[in-house]
Amino acid sequence: xxxxxxxxxxxxxxxxxxxxxxxxxxxxxxxxxxxxxxxxxxxxxxxxxxxxxxxx
Amino acid sequence: xxxxxxxxxxxxxxxxxxxxxxxxxxxxxxxxxxxxxxxxxxxxxxxxxxxxxxxxxxxxxxxxxxxxxxxxxxxxxxxxxxxxxxxxxxxxxxxxxxxxxxxxxxxxxxxxxxxxxxxxxxxxxxxxxxxxxxxxxxxxxxxxxxxxxxxxxxxxxxxxxxxxxxxxxxxxxxxxxxxxxxxxxxxxxxxxxxxxxxxxxxxxxxxxxxxxxxxxxxxxxxxxxxxxxxxxxxxxxxxxxxxxxxxxxxxxxxxxxxxxxxxxxxxxxxxxxxxxxxxxxxxxxx
Numbered sequence: 360x361x362x363x364x365x366x367x368x369x370x371x372x373x374x375x376x377x378x379x380x381x382x383x384x385x386x387x388x389x390x391x392x393x394x395x396x397x398x399x400x401x402x403x404x405x406x407x408x409x410x411x412x413x414x415x
Numbered sequence: 416x417x418x419x420x421x422x423x424x425x426x427x428x429x430x431x432x433x434x435x436x437x438x439x440x441x442x443x444x445x446x447x448x449x450x451x452x453x454x455x456x457x458x459x460x461x462x463x464x465x466x467x468x469x470x471x472x473x474x475x476x477x478x479x480x481x482x483x484x485x486x487x488x489x490x491x492x493x494x495x496x497x498x499x500x501x502x503x504x505x506x507x508x509x510x511x512x513x514x515x516x517x518x519x520x521x522x523x524x525x526x527x528x529x530x531x532x533x534x535x536x537x538x539x540x541x542x543x544x545x546x547x548x549x550x551x552x553x554x555x556x557x558x559x560x561x562x563x564x565x566x567x568x569x570x571x572x573x574x575x576x577x578x579x580x581x582x583x584x585x586x587x588x589x590x591x592x593x594x595x596x597x598x599x600x601x602x603x604x605x606x607x608x609x610x611x612x613x614x615x616x617x618x619x620x621x622x623x624x625x626x627x628x629x630x631x632x633x634x635x636x637x638x639x640x641x642x643x644x645x646x647x648x649x650x651x652x653x654x655x656x657x658x659x660x661x662x663x664x665x666x667x668x669x670x671x672x673x674x675x676x677x678x679x680x681x682x683x684x685x686x687x688x689x690x691x692x693x694x695x696x697x698x699x700x701x
Contacts, residue, residue: 410636
């Protein structure tokens with residue numbers, strides 16, 4: 360999969376290395392911005408309130 | 416023609432084992448279209464599927480590791496920045512001396528009368544700053560109205576809207592994360608009876624003394640009662656109740672820390688001696 364993507368990137372080797380680094384950075388940014396905050400609702404680590412007193 | 420077929424046949428096993436790897440490609444010769452025409456064996460397809468599934472699983476594992484790093488480390492970095500910004504914003508707008516002011520009558524303990532009880536702000540409004548010297552000389556966290564994740568996940572301590580405000584007879588209850596998002600109450604188990612906890616609001620300083628802690632199940636809402644854990648009792652004293660997760664990296668239980676209001680002094684009297692340096696530093700005048 361990753362090999363296939365790498366082979367299909369345009370340009371010489373160093374351009375493809377730079378492009379893939381940029382793609383990885385993009386993926387990281389998307390994960391930090393959207394995926395991880397969404398995932399954190401499934402960890403119970405962050406429940407610090409008491410029972411039904413929790414406000415919306 | 417026969418020669419070409421032998422070449423194709425020779426290329427076939429290479430195609431199977433070398434999929435995805437950067438095999439040598441002599442002279443830009445791309446035998447790919449020729450390969451597509453050749454019918455891939457079942458083994459090739461299985462290998463390809465296994466490879467893609469493997470790469471996806473490795474990716475999922477990596478994402479989970481990154482998530483753990485994000486949750487346990489990066490959320491703290493983000494929340495610390497937001498919280499110190501909130502604390503500094505509050506300190507800037509705080510009207511009052513940042514150094515202790517000597518009482519008019521030096522003989523005898525100063526008496527500033529009954530503590531001022533402020534109106535609770537709207538959800539998300541800032542009540543004040545909490546200083547806990549036991550958690551370190553630089554520990555100052557904002558206290559925000561509300562205990563939703565929008566408050567607790569970035570802004571620090573959240574005040575339970577159903578409980579009273581500092582200084583009022585009853586229970587001033589706040590929640591804070593033990594881990595992640597600033598880990599505002601990470602060291603709650605280190606409090607020693609007698610430790611001072613200072614709450615600075617726009618009206619003044621409320622000094623609480625830590626009394627005890629208790630580990631309860633998350634359903635125990637009675638810890639938030641005006642007299643904690645005593646339904647129907649009429650409060651005569653002011654409590655400060657802090658709730659957080661327990662154990663430290665879990666949430667099966669809650670750790671509750673109870674403190675009692677010891678004294679109050681108005682903003683015009685300056686901060687209590689123990690936190691004077693910190694208050695001055697936060698206000699940028701130290």
